[in-house]
Amino acid sequence: MCDKMISMNILIVGAGPAGVVSALAIKKNHPDYNVLVLEHLNEPLKKVLATGNGKCNLGNAKLDWKRFSHYDFVSKHISDYSFEGYREYLNSLNIRTKLIDNLLYPISESAITVREALLLEAERLGIKFKLAESINSYEFKDNFYEVKTDKSSYKVDKIIFSTGSKSSPQLGSDGSIYSLLVKHGYKITELKPGLSPIHTIEKTRVLEGIRVKANVVLLKNCKKIHKESGEVLFKDSGLSGIVIFNMMTEISRNGNGEYKILIDLLPEFEVKDLENLHKNQTNEEFLKGFVHPKMLKYFLENHYEKEPIKYLKALPFTYKSSYGFEFSHVTVGGVSLTEIKDNFESRKEPGIYFLGEVLDIDGPCGGYNLAWIFHVARNFNF
Numbered sequence: 001m002c003d004k005m006i007s008m009n010i011l012i013v014g015a016g017p018a019g020v021v022s023a024l025a026i027k028k029n030h031p032d033y034n035v036l037v038l039e040h041l042n043e044p045l046k047k048v049l050a051t052g053n054g055k056c057n058l059g060n061a062k063l064d065w066k067r068f069s070h071y072d073f074v075s076k077h078i079s080d081y082s083f084e085g086y087r088e089y090l091n092s093l094n095i096r097t098k099l100i101d102n103l104l105y106p107i108s109e110s111a112i113t114v115r116e117a118l119l120l121e122a123e124r125l126g127i128k129f130k131l132a133e134s135i136n137s138y139e140f141k142d143n144f145y146e147v148k149t150d151k152s153s154y155k156v157d158k159i160i161f162s163t164g165s166k167s168s169p170q171l172g173s174d175g176s177i178y179s180l181l182v183k184h185g186y187k188i189t190e191l192k193p194g195l196s197p198i199h200t201i202e203k204t205r206v207l208e209g210i211r212v213k214a215n216v217v218l219l220k221n222c223k224k225i226h227k228e229s230g231e232v233l234f235k236d237s238g239l240s241g242i243v244i245f246n247m248m249t250e251i252s253r254n255g256n257g258e259y260k261i262l263i264d265l266l267p268e269f270e271v272k273d274l275e276n277l278h279k280n281q282t283n284e285e286f287l288k289g290f291v292h293p294k295m296l297k298y299f300l301e302n303h304y305e306k307e308p309i310k311y312l313k314a315l316p317f318t319y320k321s322s323y324g325f326e327f328s329h330v331t332v333g334g335v336s337l338t339e340i341k342d343n344f345e346s347r348k349e350p351g352i353y354f355l356g357e358v359l360d361i362d363g364p365c366g367g368y369n370l371a372w373i374f375h376v377a378r379n380f381n382f
């Protein structure tokens with residue numbers, strides 16, 4: 001441990017998109033500030049490389065902000081958002097973008113482009129990084145914060161916590177920051193995995209590997225709470241795919257209860273059309289014409305072939321558990337929004353800020369989370 005304290009204007013804890021993009025914004029607004037980004041992994045922006053299956057889904061041309069948790073808070077920050085404005089910002093960083101089915105990606109279709117562009121801009125602006133270094137404590141002393149890490153001590157004017165939350169800890173966001181924040185009296189709302197595959201009570205091994213384009217309904221205690229269309233992927237012990245990821249978020253947001261997922265395997269067919277087509281066929285013959293052989297086997301194993309149309313239009317699955325934080329893309333919960341002002345500053349500790357997924361805000365799949373984080377981070381100012 002060094003005895004001498006290193007002086008910095010701004011210390012940003014966490015080199016994810018929230019931390020790096022806000023560092024760029026601060027340095028642009030205050031070129032004379034010393035800005036240091038502290039990262040406990042030995043590389044910055046590691047998670048970005050894993051986003052969008054390595055392609056980095058940066059945004060969504062049809063983004064519906066109401067799908068975020070705590071829309072009332074989110075809505076205060078989006079009046080100046082425009083999709084074209086966002087693309088122009090990315091363009092200014094040399095991240096050229098394109099749309100694939102309304103989803104925004106770098107033209108290169110590589111998340112490496114995004115990471116390298118952000119780091120190049122950070123270097124150009126003189127932002128410093130300290131890697132493989134963890135914060136242990138911070139304390140307010142008269143007019144500055146003294147920050148102690150496992151390697152150094154810092155004297156800083158302001159601290160931004162942009163440590164992410166608990167999802168995919170293998171990518172750095174291990175939730176370790178929350179114990180420090182609890183010591184400082186912050187309320188952390190319950191942390192649960194969002195956007196993840198789910199385990200079902202029903203055994204799905206026979207279905208493993210099948211993908212279907214379906215309409216999916218989520219019931220809580222027999223009441224419909226969410227519906228969505230898209231691809232469902234059957235796994236050896238449950239369900240996955242974008243629609244299921246979003247269902248997991250809804251389950252985590254809606255608390256305890258019995259959750260059922262009904263999958264309409266034939267969304268393009270009305271029941272009465274199916275009834276007409278079923279005439280003069282046995283149930284099994286009828287099913288063979290519509291479903292994958294593995295699905296037929298599943299129907300037979302569960303005796304669903306006795307009422308084929310009913311189960312084709314609403315194949316039921318019972319939620320057992322999520323696949324856990326390790327497999328989740330975002331966390332539901334975080335630093336409570338009651339702890340911060342509209343400018344993301346702590347209400348109890350002036351000069352302390354929270355940005356990004358560390359907060360209790362999460363969005364669905366489809367570029368929502370990065371679009372929100374880039375938006376607030378690039379507009380961040382003191």
Ligand SMILES: Cc1cc2nc3c(=O)[nH]c(=O)nc-3n(C[C@H](O)[C@H](O)[C@H](O)COP(=O)(O)OP(=O)(O)OC[C@H]3O[C@@H](n4cnc5c(N)ncnc54)[C@H](O)[C@@H]3O)c2cc1C
Pocket residue numbers: 013014015016017018019038039040041044045046047048050051052053056057058059133134135162163164165167168171172173174175176177328329330355356357358366367368369370371373
């Ligand atoms: C596999 C995967 C795919 C995804 N794909 C997409 C997608 O395509 N589109 C989309 O919009 N969203 C996607 N997301 C979600 C998106 O990546 C996150 O919401 C976003 O990265 C959060 O940004 P952040 O900066 O708040 O936190 P993070 O990206 O989690 O970054 C936090 C950083 O802080 C560091 N850190 C944590 N604790 C400490 C500490 N105590 N001290 C120092 N450093 C610390 C971490 O190592 C990390 O580098 C995906 C997530 C995952 C896991």
